[in-house]
């Protein structure tokens with residue numbers, strides 16, 4: 001590798017090195033690897049020397065032939081040298097073991113009512129137009145808690161609008177600021193009703209923090225309802241403002257549904273008026289607060 005190798009050349013060289021190391025670990029000659037993977041020996045030699053810009057499908061064949069995980073061949077900064085061990089233990093763990101491991105790593109105790117790192121309130125999640133802001137404010141007024149909009153917190157902290165942040169710093173920058181803003185809300189003395197941004201589920205650590213600090217409710221609606229509501233607001237983010245917007249919204253909703261459904265509760269607002277949806281939400285929250293007030297460390301329950 002030359003001193004001034006550009007990042008892409010360096011990446012390919014590291015990839016080649018990883019393939020070579022893994023092949024060595026497996027005790028496979030190039031010839032054997034070529035035979036098992038069905039890829040020519042010459043091509044594997046090129047790949048190992050960092051010269052072949054291999055397609056992902058061929059790389060998958062190479063990793064499969066070595067009985068290795070594809071991700072182990074991709075150069076990356078692993079959080080610890082124990083990472084492959086931890087990852088493989090997690091892969092084989094029971095859901096209960098995973099829950100316990102998460103508690104230990106997050107530094108919290110384990111028990112039926114110690115699920116929350118420290119109870120911070122109610123968080124509303126869901127796609128744009130779900131009603132997080134509108135119904136969240138109504139809920140907060142009803143139970144006498146403060147209402148906080150996470151996107152507004154981010155805007156205030158950084159002196160820029162969400163759109164400006166994404167344009168200037170990209171998704172990654174926005175997600176970093178979102179996590180920082182969320183951290184700033186945790187551990188307050190009084191619980192809050194928090195309206196999150198629709199994409200909060202896309203950053204695993206941030207979303208996990210929401211789930212472990214708030215009783216989280218997914219406000220669900222039909223794709224057409226989401227679209228009609230955000231259109232009325234005149235800003236389609238994160239969909240593009242064109243004819244493919246509806247298709248994009250469906251794709252986003254489909255990919256996020258498994259994450260949204262990790263919420264503690266779901267309030268389905270499909271076909272409901274704003275008032276009826278608010279009543280459903282208040283009802284769901286009142287029930288859970290009445291049952292768990294003590295566990296949440298609240299002085300009194302909502303009525």
Ligand SMILES: Nc1ncnc2c1ncn2[C@@H]1O[C@H](COP(=O)(O)OP(=O)(O)OP(=O)(O)O)[C@@H](O)[C@H]1O
Pocket residue numbers: 126127128129130131132133134135195197198229230232233269272273274275277
């Ligand atoms: N159940 C409902 N029936 C009809 N309209 C609703 C309902 N819930 C919300 N709305 C309306 O839809 C619009 C979008 O709602 P709201 O801004 O609360 O959604 P949101 O989840 O906060 O979206 P965003 O992620 O964009 O902040 C508002 O004009 C609101 O009045």
Ligand SMILES: O=C(O)C1=C[C@@H](O)[C@@H](O)[C@H](O)C1
Pocket residue numbers: 127128151162196197198199200237238
């Ligand atoms: O659903 C999303 O991906 C987003 C929703 C908005 O609230 C903003 O958080 C941002 O535009 C991304």
Ligand SMILES: [Mg+2]
Pocket residue numbers: 132133134195
């Ligand atoms: Mg909102």
